[in-house]
Amino acid sequence: MNIAWKEMKKNKVRFLILGSIVFLVSLLTLIISGLANGLSQDNAALIKDLPNGQFYMTKDADENYNLSRIKKSTQDHILQNQKDAAAFSIQMGFLNDRDGKQRSVAFVTSTDSKLFTNVKKGEVVLDSSMKDEGIKIGDTLTNNQYSGKFMVKGFVDQKKFSHAPVAYINMQDYKEMYRVNEMQLIFKPGDDSTQGIKGLQSFSKKQFLNSIPSYNAEQMSLNMIVWFLVVISGMLFAIFFYMMNVQKIGLYGILKAIGLKTSSLFKIMWTQMILITVIALALSIGLSQLFNNIAPKGIPFSLTPATTVQISIVFLVIGFIGASLSGIQIKKVEPLQAIQQGEV
Numbered sequence: 001m002n003i004a005w006k007e008m009k010k011n012k013v014r015f016l017i018l019g020s021i022v023f024l025v026s027l028l029t030l031i032i033s034g035l036a037n038g039l040s041q042d043n044a045a046l047i048k049d050l051p052n053g054q055f056y057m058t059k060d061a062d063e064n065y066n067l068s069r070i071k072k073s074t075q076d077h078i079l080q081n082q083k084d085a086a087a088f089s090i091q092m093g094f095l096n097d098r099d100g101k102q103r104s105v106a107f108v109t110s111t112d113s114k115l116f117t118n119v120k121k122g123e124v125v126l127d128s129s130m131k132d133e134g135i136k137i138g139d140t141l142t143n144n145q146y147s148g149k150f151m152v153k154g155f156v157d158q159k160k161f162s163h164a165p166v167a168y169i170n171m172q173d174y175k176e177m178y179r180v181n182e183m184q185l186i187f188k189p190g191d192d193s194t195q196g197i198k199g200l201q202s203f204s205k206k207q208f209l210n211s212i213p214s215y216n217a218e219q220m221s222l223n224m225i226v227w228f229l230v231v232i233s234g235m236l237f238a239i240f241f242y243m244m245n246v247q248k249i250g251l252y253g254i255l256k257a258i259g260l261k262t263s264s265l266f267k268i269m270w271t272q273m274i275l276i277t278v279i280a281l282a283l284s285i286g287l288s289q290l291f292n293n294i295a296p297k298g299i300p301f302s303l304t305p306a307t308t309v310q311i312s313i314v315f316l317v318i319g320f321i322g323a324s325l326s327g328i329q330i331k332k333v334e335p336l337q338a339i340q341q342g343e344v
Contacts, residue, residue, distance in 0.1 A: 027284035034303030036222035042300035053189035055208040056200040069182040086113035087183040095141040106161035109174035117168040124150040127165030145177040237322030273323040
């Protein structure tokens, strides 16, 4: 530890450059991870907030919930045997406010269930983000496909689907608007088994989320960027310590000649890696949490402590691997040969 710290103080500029790069890469990784989590919540909070369970849609829908139509007899049979289950439908649409301005929403309706907000005919409950649009409880909203008017009865927090605020409406109103009699999906909570139902295909929550095209493409792209940055950080450690080790071959030869073990030389390198990474991560976590608190409402950003800890551990592991790979040459150093090279 003492030798590692003395070397870092002697070569401040080199280690400061590496620390700065690790800081910037880790900060960018945390920011993108927070953006990925925020977009995930903004895209599918309606589904993500449901408990673990199974989603069912018709097999001939080709894993597209929009094409799924569950027969009334099948729905009734499932709901009778599974009291906590619920049938629900989702459709993108719009509502006109009192000034005639269209507001994009995701209409959601369901059978009577604690898992979803149930409303009476002619009523609507909206995601709380609609408050920022000037909509208040008691306002009347219209839809070109609906003969009546919707009265706003209340708001719910964090209910989004496909980046649109959810609008809970009555089942009869939904059927009138979309000229359908069947529901699209059935959800059975608390059962992660793949219990088969004739004519229906089952999905876990994760599988169902990945079946939503916009969600899957968005998360894959952002996660790929995150892991790409993590790999870059590992390469930076490997390259930096490789160059440092090349310059210190003679020094390593002398240290080995006086009896210092190879494992001790590795410990010096690992100590330097840990110090650099911990300091860089501490700064990047502090700034990312600050951004998490001050980010404007319009930016879907959510960086949880669990995500922060996971990324920090990954950075430490990848830094350890990168530094260790670069240190393989330390093991090959022959004291006499290194000293004769004159590279101290």
